[in-house]
Amino acid sequence: MTVTYVIEGSRVTGLEQFWTVIGEAVNGPGGYFGRNLDALADCLGGGMGTPDDGDFAFEWRDHTSSARALGHEETARYLRQSLSRAHPTNRASVQQRLDEALAGRGPTLFDLIVAILADGATPGTLLLS
Structure with missing residues (x-):
């Protein structure tokens, strides 16, 4: 069963806040899921809170708000x-x-992060809404 992690884009006000939002989406309050672009790519490889079988997806809600903040x-x-x-x-x-x-x-940072999420996850598992 696919686990879906929700990134609340309206909470992303800049890069530092993005790290907080994605960390909490995957690992709960105070959670970690990378603090730089390389670490994010590494976390997608598994062992950092996502299922070991790789059956997970990201839903990035209000991604247009994040795109502006990470412009x-x-x-x-x-x-x-x-x-x-x-x-x-x-x-x-x-x-x-x-x-x-x-x-x-x-x-932009938004473009780079989307590319990392899209490349590091199973195809079709990044939903921008």
Whole structure:
């Protein structure tokens, strides 16, 4: 039987709040399900609260609200922070993505998270409502 985790998109006001919302959706109050994009992808592999057989889905309610909160402005904020920690050989790439976000172009955090959820779960198990 498929377990469906509900992401309440209206509660997502930024990236930090997204980590709280998805953690609670999967593992209850105070729950963890990643605190960065790589950790989210790792959590989808199992052992972090989802069924071992991989029979789970995500329903992202009010995803348009989340898309706004995780849009280009929040993406630029995230990339600014990433730039300060980036390896010198990666700074030009991060700066280019930051410039794109500041111009309102390129993938947003919402786009990246949706891609991770869609790629890491069974096809068809991410419902945006």
